Amino acid sequence: MIQLDAKIPEGPIEDKWHNHLEHAKLVGPRNRPTYDVIVVGTGLAGASAASSLAAQGYNVHVFIYHDTPRRAHSIAAQGGINACKNYREDGDSTYRLFYDTQKGGDFRSREANVYRLAQTSTSIIDQCVAQGVPFAREYGGMLANRSFGGVLVERTFYCRGQTGQQLLLGAYQALQKEIEQGKVTMHTRSEMLDLVMVDGRARGIVYRDMVDGSIKSIAGEAVVLATGGYGAVYFNSTNAINSNGTAIWRAHKRGAAFANPSFVQIHPTCIPVSGDHQSKLTLMSESLRNDGRVWVPRAPGDKRKPGDIPESERYYYLEERYPTFGNLVPRDVASRAAKVVCDDGLGVGSTGYSVYMDFRDAIANKGQSTIAEKYGNLFDMYTEITGESPYEQPFRIYPAVHYCMGGLWVDYNLQTTIPGLYAIGEANFSDHGANRLGASSLMQCLADGYFILPQTIGDGLQPLYRDKVDTSHPAFAQTEGEVKDRIKRIMSIKGDSTPLSIHKRLGKVIWNNCGMSRNEQDLNSALDQVDQLKQEFWNNLNIPGSDQDVNQTLERAMRLMDFLEIGELMCRDALVRDESCGCHFRDEHVSEDGEVVRNDDEFSHVAAWEWKGEESTSDRHQEQLVYEAMQPATRSYK
Amino acid sequence: MISQETQNQPPAGKTISLTIRAWRQARNKRKGHFAEYALDRIPIDASFLEMLDILNETLVQKGEDPIAFESDCREGICGTCGIVVDGLPHGPGQCTTCQLQIRDFKDGATITIEPFSTGAFPVIKDLVVDRSGLDRIIQAGGYVTVHSGPKPEPNSIPIEHAVVEDALDASACIGCGACVAACPNGSSSLFTSAKIGHLGLLPQGQPERNARVKNMVESMDEEGFGSCRNYAECQASCPKGISIKYIGRMNADYIKATISGGDHRGDMHAT
Numbered sequence: 001m002i003q004l005d006a007k008i009p010e011g012p013i014e015d016k017w018h019n020h021l022e023h024a025k026l027v028g029p030r031n032r033p034t035y036d037v038i039v040v041g042t043g044l045a046g047a048s049a050a051s052s053l054a055a056q057g058y059n060v061h062v063f064i065y066h067d068t069p070r071r072a073h074s075i076a077a078q079g080g081i082n083a084c085k086n087y088r089e090d091g092d093s094t095y096r097l098f099y100d101t102q103k104g105g106d107f108r109s110r111e112a113n114v115y116r117l118a119q120t121s122t123s124i125i126d127q128c129v130a131q132g133v134p135f136a137r138e139y140g141g142m143l144a145n146r147s148f149g150g151v152l153v154e155r156t157f158y159c160r161g162q163t164g165q166q167l168l169l170g171a172y173q174a175l176q177k178e179i180e181q182g183k184v185t186m187h188t189r190s191e192m193l194d195l196v197m198v199d200g201r202a203r204g205i206v207y208r209d210m211v212d213g214s215i216k217s218i219a220g221e222a223v224v225l226a227t228g229g230y231g232a233v234y235f236n237s238t239n240a241i242n243s244n245g246t247a248i249w250r251a252h253k254r255g256a257a258f259a260n261p262s263f264v265q266i267h268p269t270c271i272p273v274s275g276d277h278q279s280k281l282t283l284m285s286e287s288l289r290n291d292g293r294v295w296v297p298r299a300p301g302d303k304r305k306p307g308d309i310p311e312s313e314r315y316y317y318l319e320e321r322y323p324t325f326g327n328l329v330p331r332d333v334a335s336r337a338a339k340v341v342c343d344d345g346l347g348v349g350s351t352g353y354s355v356y357m358d359f360r361d362a363i364a365n366k367g368q369s370t371i372a373e374k375y376g377n378l379f380d381m382y383t384e385i386t387g388e389s390p391y392e393q394p395f396r397i398y399p400a401v402h403y404c405m406g407g408l409w410v411d412y413n414l415q416t417t418i419p420g421l422y423a424i425g426e427a428n429f430s431d432h433g434a435n436r437l438g439a440s441s442l443m444q445c446l447a448d449g450y451f452i453l454p455q456t457i458g459d460g461l462q463p464l465y466r467d468k469v470d471t472s473h474p475a476f477a478q479t480e481g482e483v484k485d486r487i488k489r490i491m492s493i494k495g496d497s498t499p500l501s502i503h504k505r506l507g508k509v510i511w512n513n514c515g516m517s518r519n520e521q522d523l524n525s526a527l528d529q530v531d532q533l534k535q536e537f538w539n540n541l542n543i544p545g546s547d548q549d550v551n552q553t554l555e556r557a558m559r560l561m562d563f564l565e566i567g568e569l570m571c572r573d574a575l576v577r578d579e580s581c582g583c584h585f586r587d588e589h590v591s592e593d594g595e596v597v598r599n600d601d602e603f604s605h606v607a608a609w610e611w612k613g614e615e616s617t618s619d620r621h622q623e624q625l626v627y628e629a630m631q632p633a634t635r636s637y638k
Numbered sequence: 639m640i641s642q643e644t645q646n647q648p649p650a651g652k653t654i655s656l657t658i659r660a661w662r663q664a665r666n667k668r669k670g671h672f673a674e675y676a677l678d679r680i681p682i683d684a685s686f687l688e689m690l691d692i693l694n695e696t697l698v699q700k701g702e703d704p705i706a707f708e709s710d711c712r713e714g715i716c717g718t719c720g721i722v723v724d725g726l727p728h729g730p731g732q733c734t735t736c737q738l739q740i741r742d743f744k745d746g747a748t749i750t751i752e753p754f755s756t757g758a759f760p761v762i763k764d765l766v767v768d769r770s771g772l773d774r775i776i777q778a779g780g781y782v783t784v785h786s787g788p789k790p791e792p793n794s795i796p797i798e799h800a801v802v803e804d805a806l807d808a809s810a811c812i813g814c815g816a817c818v819a820a821c822p823n824g825s826s827s828l829f830t831s832a833k834i835g836h837l838g839l840l841p842q843g844q845p846e847r848n849a850r851v852k853n854m855v856e857s858m859d860e861e862g863f864g865s866c867r868n869y870a871e872c873q874a875s876c877p878k879g880i881s882i883k884y885i886g887r888m889n890a891d892y893i894k895a896t897i898s899g900g901d902h903r904g905d906m907h908a909t
Contacts, residue, residue, distance in 0.1 A: 052786040066710070068773050070813050071718050076711045087793070126789035132782045132842045134805040141796025159806055165715055166809060173781035180777035188770065211762060240710040274683045275651060279691055280712045381713065384737050385685075450786040498698045500691070545703045549665070550763040552706055553698055 002257050002610045004623045007411040008112045013629040014094075017116045020412065021455055025462040032057030035461055036220035038205055040192045040247050042069035044164070044442060045425025046226030047171035048449025054183035055174075056454060061218055062175070062184055063207055065191040065242060065555075070172045073228060073240040074445060077164025078285035078378065080146065080156035081442040083121040088145055092153040094118045099630060101440060104150040104330050105405070105433020106582035106598065107632035108260070110606070110625060112412060113430045117440075120447040125157055127450055131170040135159055146374075148438035149286055150330035150637070156439045161285050161378040167442055171449070190216075191555065192247045193486075195223065195254045195421065196479045202251075202421035203469045204476060206483050210555065213548040215484050217476045221464050222420050222457060225251060226449070229404030229426040231264060233563045233570070234515070235507025237401035238270060238283040244559035245566045248408050248427050256416040257608035257621065259409035259429035261566065262574035265436055265583055266516050267402035268334035269395075271385055272354040276504075281400040282385060284357075285378055286438040289327045291362035291371065292395065294318050294334070296355050300345035306356055306394050317341055325637040332435040332583045333637060335399035339516050340594065342398070349396050356394035363391065399516065403441060405432040405583070406573075409608040409623070413456035414448060417608075420460060424448035429606065434582025487547050490557055495540030499557040502541070506533050506560070510567045514574050519587040523575040530568045537564060569609060569618060576620060579603045600632055652682040654745040658693060660705050661752045663761050670761070672750070686729065686738035687712060687719065690751075706764040712736040714877060717812030720819070721765050722752040727816035727875045734814060734877045754815055756824035758862045769815045771861035772829055778857035779850035780833040782842050795841050802840075809836035810878045817872035817880075823864030828872035830854050831888035832880050838891060848895035855892050 009020040027035065039050040040063045047069055054060045066072065086092035097118035102109065125143070129135065135157050136144040145154040159166040178184040189210040196204035196217060204219040230245030231237040252258045269284045297304070298315045317337055319326045329337075342353050363371050368391060372379070379390045386396070408416050408423035410430055415422050425445040432440065513526035537560065545551045580589040580596035581603070589597040605622040612618055655678040663670030675697075680689050687709050694704035709719040714734040723729030729738045743749065751765065759767040809832065817828035834851050837843030843850070866885055873882045 048786070055785045066718065067708070067769060068813065070773075071710055071716045073711060073716070075716050075812075076713060123788065126792055127784070127786060129792035129795075130782065130784045130789040130842055132805075132837050132840050134802045134809060134836070134840065135792075137797050137799050137802045139799045141798055142793050162715065162810065165812075166806070169809060173776060174784070176773065176776045177781045177783060179773075186773075240716065241712060242710050275681050277681050277684045277688045277692060279685070279688050282713045384714075384733060384739070387739075387741065454786060496699075498695055500695055500698075542698065542701065544698055544701045550706050550766065553704060 002255070002417045002608065002621055004257065004409065004417070004608055004621055005411060006110060006623060007413060008110070009412065013112065013115045016112050017119055024456065024459045027458040027461050029057050033059055035059060035222070035464070036061060037222045037224060037457070038063065038218060038220040039224045039226060040205065041072065041226035041228065041427070042172070042175065043072035043074035043226060043228055043425060044168055044171055044445035045427070045449045046072070046224070047168065047175045048446050049224055049226060049424055049453050050184055051171060051174035051178050052450055052454040053457070054178035057183075060178070060184045061187065061220065063187045063190050063192055063205065065189065065210060067188055069175055069186065070168065072168065073243055074168045074442070075165045076240070076283075077442055078161045078283065079148065079287035080158035080163045080439040081124065081167065081446070082148070082155050082437070082439045083125045083157060083443065084118060084155055085122055085125060087143060088154045090153045092155050096153065097121060097155065100151045101431065101437060102433070102630055103635055104437040105435055106596070106635055107433065107600070107604070107627070108263070108581055108606070108625070109431055109433030110623075111627060111629055115629065116452070117431050117444055117447050120451050121443050123451060124443060124446045128167055128170050128446070131174060133159065133166050133170045146287055147290055147328060149289060149328045149334065150325070150437045151328075156287070158287065161287070161375060164442060167446065171446070193250065193483045193558065194479050195251045196475050197254050197418070198469050198473055198475045201419045203473070204471065206476075206479050208483075211550060213546070213551065215480050217471050217480055219470050219473070219476065221461055222422065224422045224424060224453065225408065225427050226424045227427050229407065230563070230566050231401045231404050233506065233567050234401040234511050235504050236273060236278060236281050236511070238267060238281050239401075241280060244562070246559050246562045248423065249562040249566055251408060251416065251418065251421060253611050254418065255611070256418045256421055256423075257409040257610055258406070258569060259606050259608045260406040260573065261570045261609065262514060262577065263405035263434050263583055264401060264570070265331055265403040265405060266335045266399045268331055268338055268399045269357060269397045270400035271382065272349060272351065272396060272398040282381070283400070283402060284382060284395060284397060286331070288357060288375060288378060288395070291366070291374070292327065292357040292359050293361060294327055294355055294357050296341050296346040296348060298346070306348075306358070315341070315346065322637045329637045330435055330437060336516055336585060338399055354396040354398045357397050358394035359390055360394070401511070401515075403436055405429065405434060405436055409606065413459055414453050415460055422453060422457065424453055434584055487554070487558070490541065490561070491543055491547050491554065493539065493541040493543075495542050497536055497540045498542060499553060499560045502533055502537055503556070503560050503563065506530065506564060506567055509533070510570065514571050517585045517587055518574045520575065523571045526571045527568060530564060530571065534564050537561065572618070573607055573609065577603055577607065604632070653679040654682060654740065654743070656680055656689070656743065656746075657748040659748055659750040660764070662705070662764055665763055666760055680740055682741050684740045685712070685736065686723070686740060687736050689740055706766050708766050709736050715812060717814035720754045720767075720814050720816060722754060722819060724750055727754060727819040728814070728877055732877055732879060734812070737877070754819035756818055758818065758824055758826070759815060771863065772813055772815060772826065774861055775826060775830050775854055775857045776833060779846065779853040780837070782837060783846060797841065805836045805839040808832045808839070808880060808884050811880055812878060814877065816875045816877060818863065820871040820875035821864065822869055822871065823867055825866045825872070826858050826861070826863040827866035827885045827888070828876060828880060828882065830858055831884035834888045834891060835884035838887065847891065848898055851888060851891040852895045855888070
């Protein structure tokens, strides 16, 4: 039975992190090289953690399914990274960033973690600049800022529309340096397929060499999962083609609690779905909402070109409904508002499921060259995909699955319910509650990787000195055997359905029933449908080729196997959480003006699910959320 | 109220027919060959890689081995994809393979697809190649040595707006290797010079500037990449439009670094 001890330090919220560090157990520099730390994933969280741990002296092994660490999907983050530097003197502070993040998350995250995130944010900018990350500068040479949704200050640092790429390259270069120094051993094209447990502790992983298909394992004193979110369960999402939930799901099945699985962010500004062949959805950065105005025609079915629709017949629904925040309301609010106008028949485009984001006024006021310098690559990207130029006509956008607030439950040290197993970045649940604010994901990944995990991991490692386990321990052969059996079973089904076709159907089930709005009836129906898809997977799957070779169909099938179970848990979680909060919009709990209605008396907690085996339903545990620094209030952006 | 289902319905759109002539190679040491596949009803709205998804899906349905190719973000930033399309790395137009659109091809066309194969990029399977040599060039010096921890206030070192923009033009490199695949000599000079250019422009990159350029340039030779002969094919095929001016700067930096002789300022390796 899982025990949820968040290990929140004593003291006032401002002092918790420093008190914690001052009393944490440490591993001395001479002993660090005797510890093997396994890091899975090299996005912002994984690469920053691996390079920091290696620089401290730990012996680090890094695993990725890509050909090089620079491919991780953090690279696609566009708009920016938040930090409360208060360079603009517009009222920013640590407390303000904490407040915005808590409120943005609709009071469903752990206060102490969020405050620490805000405290750490400014160091991230300092660190990245020192690495040579070319953040945008003003003409006087000072760092430039812009604004993101859900806030009233300008605290976002950026590199054009490719901030994630530049931050990731900084972390990637730091990692490459440690590889060259021999402190990091890099295992590319190696996909983690299971976690090895010895005496209740994480002691290694089993992985597949994706070139020759061999199953191998490695032992270590700690395992760090930095494998991102599971948003690709929806098939169509802004995630990368290979993004998957296998590493965290396998850890879950070995005993790590999975927190708030139904909290998934649907991003409001993405290029709409154009057809059934579509393999992914492309995000258009939230930063565009700084200057772009979102609207639909006031009259249903208005087929005129956008430029021919006069001002009085345009419905700037965000500006009208939310005058204080306007186009910069948080993502969950903006997405739902787009869905509402489209459901009311006001949507545009061939499907009626898109809205306009218009730069006409911004270009008129600021000039095309200013707009091009700020957003040029985003405008070009849109033109390449759609064949339309946003300089001449508005963007057409619609919400798409983007980010998972849910993930493995972690304590204040970022350790999961399995001792020795840590989860960082999007893979954990900790900081964003029921909705993440824009430009906060990069911040959290780098806070976890550069500054938090490297200082908390020693606390868990310290007792392990001279207590080595290697791969000759029977637990390794046992786990490898289980992985091999799974692969054999999947390869031998020899049915008619392709993994792609089942994945697409799973995606539709989850999108239609556990997407931007949810209700009891739909969720129950989704559970039945997912069950049928599972049956189809295990009875009728078809994978050609051999498992002893590059086999991308097999890779996809193994990820799908876990997505089917993740999808089921998402629906179950959404069903039990009988309230609306942030992204979790239950049709049964809506205010008169269409906003979410929370139920703090019953649901002011984190739901942490415990795996109970294939044949039983998972157990739901609760971590009660404690509010000391800030009392929950009804979230309003009006 | 319109059901949510609606948005998943594909609009009735135009389609075209294509013949794909694809390089098939079971593994590195095996001999490869071209195989032809006829495709009809490819939606005009599909991307090039979605067309390959459709082709692979039909192969899987028939129990045949699909064409192995790599891609990840499918929005032109991760650098994973890379196919030579009709003789051009990433195909026609200055974009990545994943940004190629079917509407840019003619109905009835035959399209030849091959891997980014040069001496330094051995084929793993079909269109998948090993580009790890590029990582080893970065390992030779493509970084600033800083540990994680407290750092000076960044605004204490102002950097000119134009200088940062220039550095960002260089660091926009996605590491796809199209420059190498396009070069008649298989040179990685554009890739290497982009990193040297990025860090060399910034104040943070100065302490290690000499050692960086020496080590990275020498690493290109060790990895088996060819020399630069100013063909400029790299610039023409770079999906991020990176200029060969950075190669010029790299060469100038390299000469300066080699004549700096016994001066160990900027030497990254204690001897």
